Amino acid sequence: MPQILVQDLAKTYRVAExxxxxxxxxxGLVRRRWRTVQALKDVSFSLERGELLGFIGPNGAGKSTxxxxxxxxLRPDSGRVEIEGLVPYADRIKHVGRIGVVFGxxxxxxxxxxxxxxxxLLRDIYRVDPKRYRTTRDELVAMLRLEKLLDQPVRxxxxxxxxxxxxxxxxxxxxxxxFLDEPTIGLDAPSKLAVREFVKKLNQERGVTVxxxxxxxxxxxxxxxxxxxxxxxxxxxxxxxxxxxxxxxAERRLFVDFAGDPPTLDLPGxxxxxxxxxxxxxxxxxxxxxxxxxxxxxxARHAVEDIHxxxxxxxxxxxxxxxxxxxxxx
Amino acid sequence: xDALRPYAAAFSSRFLLMMQYRAAALAGFFTQCxxxxxxxxxxxxxxxxxxxxxxxxxxxxxxxxxxxWLAQGLLAVLPWVGDPEIADGVRTGAISYDRLxxxxxxxxxxxxxxxxxxARLIPRVALMILAAGIVLPLIGQDQWAWQPPASLSxxxxxxxxxxxxxALACAIIMLINIVVVATLNARGVNILMQPxxxxxxxxxxxxxxxxxxMRVALLVQPFAGTxxxxxxxxxxxxxxxxxxxxxxxxxxxxxxxIAVGRWWLGRVMARLEVQGG
Numbered sequence: 324m325p326q327i328l329v330q331d332l333a334k335t336y337r338v339a340e341x342x343x344x345x346x347x348x349x350x351g352l353v354r355r356r357w358r359t360v361q362a363l364k365d366v367s368f369s370l371e372r373g374e375l376l377g378f379i380g381p382n383g384a385g386k387s388t389x390x391x392x393x394x395x396x397l398r399p400d401s402g403r404v405e406i407e408g409l410v411p412y413a414d415r416i417k418h419v420g421r422i423g424v425v426f427g428x429x430x431x432x433x434x435x436x437x438x439x440x441x442x443x444l445l446r447d448i449y450r451v452d453p454k455r456y457r458t459t460r461d462e463l464v465a466m467l468r469l470e471k472l473l474d475q476p477v478r479x480x481x482x483x484x485x486x487x488x489x490x491x492x493x494x495x496x497x498x499x500x501x502f503l504d505e506p507t508i509g510l511d512a513p514s515k516l517a518v519r520e521f522v523k524k525l526n527q528e529r530g531v532t533v534x535x536x537x538x539x540x541x542x543x544x545x546x547x548x549x550x551x552x553x554x555x556x557x558x559x560x561x562x563x564x565x566x567x568x569x570x571x572x573a574e575r576r577l578f579v580d581f582a583g584d585p586p587t588l589d590l591p592g593x594x595x596x597x598x599x600x601x602x603x604x605x606x607x608x609x610x611x612x613x614x615x616x617x618x619x620x621x622x623a624r625h626a627v628e629d630i631h632x633x634x635x636x637x638x639x640x641x642x643x644x645x646x647x648x649x650x651x652x653x
Numbered sequence: 654x655d656a657l658r659p660y661a662a663a664f665s666s667r668f669l670l671m672m673q674y675r676a677a678a679l680a681g682f683f684t685q686c687x688x689x690x691x692x693x694x695x696x697x698x699x700x701x702x703x704x705x706x707x708x709x710x711x712x713x714x715x716x717x718x719x720x721x722w723l724a725q726g727l728l729a730v731l732p733w734v735g736d737p738e739i740a741d742g743v744r745t746g747a748i749s750y751d752r753l754x755x756x757x758x759x760x761x762x763x764x765x766x767x768x769x770x771x772a773r774l775i776p777r778v779a780l781m782i783l784a785a786g787i788v789l790p791l792i793g794q795d796q797w798a799w800q801p802p803a804s805l806s807x808x809x810x811x812x813x814x815x816x817x818x819x820a821l822a823c824a825i826i827m828l829i830n831i832v833v834v835a836t837l838n839a840r841g842v843n844i845l846m847q848p849x850x851x852x853x854x855x856x857x858x859x860x861x862x863x864x865x866x867m868r869v870a871l872l873v874q875p876f877a878g879t880x881x882x883x884x885x886x887x888x889x890x891x892x893x894x895x896x897x898x899x900x901x902x903x904x905x906x907x908x909x910x911i912a913v914g915r916w917w918l919g920r921v922m923a924r925l926e927v928q929g930g
Contacts, residue, residue, distance in 0.1 A: 417755070448754050448755075
């Protein structure tokens with residue numbers, strides 16, 4: 324029995340609509356028009372204890388909705404969710420005591436309270452044993468380097484500091500599952516690294532199951548063993564990250580600076596992407612032609628000054644993947 | 654005790670946080686003094702201008718004045734608006750986090766509203782007693798002062814009734830909160846509450862001063878329990894069995910509103926929509 328089981332999840336939202344301008348506003352008073360937005364159409368997956376799953380997809384794909392259903396905040400229209408034998412939205416109170424959740428765009432700490440007071444309040448709200456709480460808190464404080472921040476009101480923290488405090492706050496009751504909804508959004512590079520390092524450690528050393536959504540492909544690359552790509556409310560792919568990268572876009576780029584005017588090339592499996600003065604940017608599929616073979620073929624016939632091969636950026640891989648599946652937001 | 658720990662913590666944290674706002678308490682107090690003085694002057698003009706009618710009034714002038722100071726001192730009890738923290742949470746989506754706490758959602762919000770209210774109440778009522786109950790008599794203005802309760806038993810019953818007024822007002826605030834969550838907007842319902850509270854609690858005019866035909870209806874409607882009933886008990890205008898009747902009315906409305914609120918919150922939460930992010 325997997326720790327998290329999700330089957331055929333569907334969820335629609337109702338959005339009020341009105342015509343623009345004064346006339347539309349007045350008419351909206353009399354007759355309200357509603358449009359339904361299908362956030363999730365059909366999402367199924369399962370997760371074993373101790374897995375670290377990355378959830379990616381364009382804005383509006385249904386990532387956050389899925390997390391909200393899994394954490395018991397929202398109720399799906401249809402489908403089944405079972406987490407450690409509980410249905411989150413039906414057994415909400417029991418379920419939420421076992422999970423930790425961080426929404427990158429919201430705060431769960433009390434804006435005007437010092438961090439430590441917020442932690443103490445959460446201790447009481449989760450009914451954590453005071454002795455146990457002190458141990459857990461001190462460990463989290465050390466791991467996330469929060470020592471100097473504890474006495475500061477939350478509103479005075481930088482975003483990176485706050486996010487570290489938020490993550491600690493979500494773990495004070497020692498949940499066995501952690502949901503992270505865009506935990507690195509808006510953070511600077513060192514803060515992102517700190518968050519990633521911590522999440523990895525938590526997963527590997529404590530065996531906490533982690534499900535995270537992100538737009539930052541470096542998060543995924545650094546963390547996730549397994550990736551689910553979601554778009555238009557469906558699971559488009561569910562595979563190890565490396566497999567996803569290899570399958571979706573095996574493409575490589577070859578940048579060539581010619582000694583003279585660049586020639587017109589006609590080689591199998593090769594495409595000219597950009598022409599700029601004496602330089603050419605070529606895209607090729609390594610399964611059809613390898614880099615050494617391609618370089619040999621070009622240098623045999625033309626005078627070349629410089630040459631180098633690149634892998635496309637992960638962002639590009641994903642953008643292309645969304646395109647392929649028509650997953651981009653309309 | 655462990656079962657109550659979350660609620661005690663939620664209450665006290667909100668209470669302590671609100672107690673920090675000393676400037677707000679002071680500003681509130683001065684506003685209350687101002688409105689109280691205006692009320693007292695208007696009442697005096699009516700009572701002294703029409704002595705025959707005043708003689709038949711169910712409240713004497715000095716009682717009406719004390720009623721005014723009570724109304725101003727206890728202003729924070731009245732359910733003027735929903736809990737601003739809930740309204741804020743609806744706007745920012747932070748109420749998602751409330752759904753993640755392993756506690757009863759209604760009770761959590763109820764105790765938070767109670768902490769918010771009592772923290773505003775205590776400094777304001779203390780300053781009001783000091784100004785209208787102690788300073789005014791000391792400077793020889795006893796006729797305009799806040800008079801003590803009619804008797805010891807009136808004082809004890811008043812304490813009970815005022816506690817129930819707080820419980821009832823919190824139950825009404827919860828209903829407002831639920832409307833806020835259901836409509837995702839706090840302004841509409843808050844604006845609707847203002848005239849209801851001003852008139853039906855007795856804040857504008859003691860309910861016993863309205864025309865005879867309206868008196869019973871005014872007494873049994875729920876808002877009377879937040880101000881007018883405890884005040885009548887204070888003067889012993891409701892005494893003995895009548896006092897207990899008033900208290901029963903308060904209990905009735907509190908229990909009813911809590912039951913309705915719990916049922917309604919469950920429904921609203923079941924179809925909660927948290928979008929974006």
